[in-house]
């Protein structure tokens with residue numbers, strides 16, 4: 001590969017998404033991360049897919065960005081969100097005075113809202129304070145980053161540049177693999193043992209042309225890159241049967 005055209009610093013959500021986008025546009029790029037990928041703020045997020053409701057009155061510009069991103073993410077990563085919506089709840093008279101401004105702000109930013117009766121809100125979320133005066137539903141959602149784990153690796157086996165995509169089923173490690181050679185099956189098994197469940201995992205493996213120390217990809221791997229990107233996108237969107 002030629003010298004990188006772009007260097008992205010930071011492997012969180014912002015850097016990761018930027019790197020992904022640059023590769024899709026055919027640019028050579030290198031991502032630098034001082035720790036583990038997602039070891040910064042990204043690894044600590046709550047998983048809320050914002051509708052923008054919370055910004056609709058005081059920061060409409062952010063609210064408009066939120067609802068636009070919300071729609072894009074639902075389209076490009078279907079199945080990664082629990083469509084549980086979000087509720088804005090009024091508990092005090094002051095909250096009730098704010099309600100018309102909130103509804104008008106959402107409408108101006110293109111954020112759909114639905115006013116619920118107290119009974120409707122409580123049946124949706126029985127844990128709410130029963131003294132609530134009003135509730136407004138917005139299209140928030142919950143993102144679960146662990147719904148699907150895609151592992152991408154370079155394999156020693158196979159014709160250089162050839163690609164394989166397979167599901168990973170938990171399987172206990174043999175003592176010989178209890179090292180940095182721990183394979184994906186053993187990782188899944190470990191997750192089951194520790195947390196009682198393993199997420200769905202898919203392994204995208206590309207046979208490497210060379211494992212020599214270098215900062216460039218071998219020619220066969222470079223040729224295979226668009227196919228790898230396509231395969232990963234297919235796994236995420238559930239396109240191919242693996």
Ligand SMILES: Cc1cc2nc3c(=O)[nH]c(=O)nc-3n(C[C@H](O)[C@H](O)[C@H](O)COP(=O)(O)OP(=O)(O)OC[C@H]3O[C@@H](n4cnc5c(N)ncnc54)[C@H](O)[C@@H]3O)c2cc1C
Nearest residue numbers: 010011012013014015033034039040041042045046047048
């Ligand atoms: C507790 C909490 C909950 C949140 N919940 C939500 C939520 O539910 N929904 C939501 O949308 N947002 C949420 N957010 C906000 C969201 O997590 C952040 O906006 C987002 O993760 C920021 O991503 P980032 O890539 O910009 O930053 P980061 O994830 O922090 O990534 C920056 C990366 O750069 C690396 N780095 C820094 N300096 C260097 C250097 N010199 N060289 C190399 N690498 C470097 C760091 O190690 C880090 O990995 C939450 C934030 C917090 C704190």
